[in-house]
Amino acid sequence: MIHIDHVGLATADLQTLADLYTSVLGFRAGERETLPEQGVDVLWLHAGGGANVELLAPLEADSPVGRFLEKHGAGMHHLALRVPDVAQALQRCRQAGLELIDQAPRRGSGGTLVAFVHPKSAHGVLIELVQTAHGE
Amino acid sequence: MIHIDHVGLATADLQTLADLYTSVLGFRAGERETLPEQGVDVLWLHAGGGANVELLAPLEADSPVGRFLEKHGAGMHHLALRVPDVAQALQRCRQAGLELIDQAPRRGSGGTLVAFVHPKSAHGVLIELVQTAHGE
Numbered sequence: 001m002i003h004i005d006h007v008g009l010a011t012a013d014l015q016t017l018a019d020l021y022t023s024v025l026g027f028r029a030g031e032r033e034t035l036p037e038q039g040v041d042v043l044w045l046h047a048g049g050g051a052n053v054e055l056l057a058p059l060e061a062d063s064p065v066g067r068f069l070e071k072h073g074a075g076m077h078h079l080a081l082r083v084p085d086v087a088q089a090l091q092r093c094r095q096a097g098l099e100l101i102d103q104a105p106r107r108g109s110g111g112t113l114v115a116f117v118h119p120k121s122a123h124g125v126l127i128e129l130v131q132t133a134h135g136e
Numbered sequence: 137m138i139h140i141d142h143v144g145l146a147t148a149d150l151q152t153l154a155d156l157y158t159s160v161l162g163f164r165a166g167e168r169e170t171l172p173e174q175g176v177d178v179l180w181l182h183a184g185g186g187a188n189v190e191l192l193a194p195l196e197a198d199s200p201v202g203r204f205l206e207k208h209g210a211g212m213h214h215l216a217l218r219v220p221d222v223a224q225a226l227q228r229c230r231q232a233g234l235e236l237i238d239q240a241p242r243r244g245s246g247g248t249l250v251a252f253v254h255p256k257s258a259h260g261v262l263i264e265l266v267q268t269a270h271g272e
Binding site: 001002003004007009011013016017020023024025026027028047048049050051052053072073074075076079081083089092093096098119122123124125127 | 137138139140143145147149152153156159160161162163164183184185186187188189208209210211212215217219225228229232234255258259260261263
């Protein structure tokens with residue numbers, strides 16, 4: 001069965017947003033990663049039940065998250081769905097006529113396989129398909 | 137501990153979006169409700185792990201979701217966080233200086249108590265605090 005894996009939030013100010021989600025709302029701060037090839041700083045915020053929040057701050061303006069902030073401002077950036085087999089899920093999306101950003105799964109953070117579906121064909125929602133290292 | 141309860145998606149076309157999330161992505165269609173006082177049609181889509189998707193379609197243009205669609209187009213509308221005590225969580229948000237939409241908890245769907253925090257003070261994210269009938 002499909003699970004919500006995480007919700008990605010874009011912000012220009014990772015630390016202030018992290019403080020809100022930990023001190024005020026009660027999330028637990030997790031791993032922080034800098035991904036230079038994607039131009040983004042990432043901070044994971046853990047909740048109960050396995051659905052988490054991923055904070056994203058751009059390293060430079062000319063990066064995917066930088067351009068998102070320029071266009072939309074801070075806010076919800078993507079919805080990540082955990083699937084048993086990302087290649088299979090991607091194939092179903094292709095057959096349904098969705099526009100894919102990734103034609104094949106690629107390596108995500110923490111040993112995951114990921115692929116993105118374009119918001120244009122998914123009612124404005126950037127969908128990330130995620131397969132964890134251990135399947136489900 | 138806090139949990140992601142659901143992600144609310146706004147659309148003008150509930151059925152097409154529901155088909156995408158059920159037939160293609162593997163969510164299970166749940167309850168459908170019309171809430172005339174909020175001007176919205178709701179369809180619940182269930183995933184594993186207790187974090188679900190709520191589809192929202194406006195009954196008329198001049199409604200909260202109708203105005204959201206007019207301004208932003210279809211997409212992610214709100215992030216709902218399940219808390220043990222919504223009055224307490226709301227008080228923490230108030231003390232942290234967040235702008236509240238609801239000054240006190242109000243009745244949500246299915247016997248829940250809910251309150252919304254304004255996106256202006258939460259980095260562009262409309263946050264719903266949800267307390268289920270049975271606490272956690």
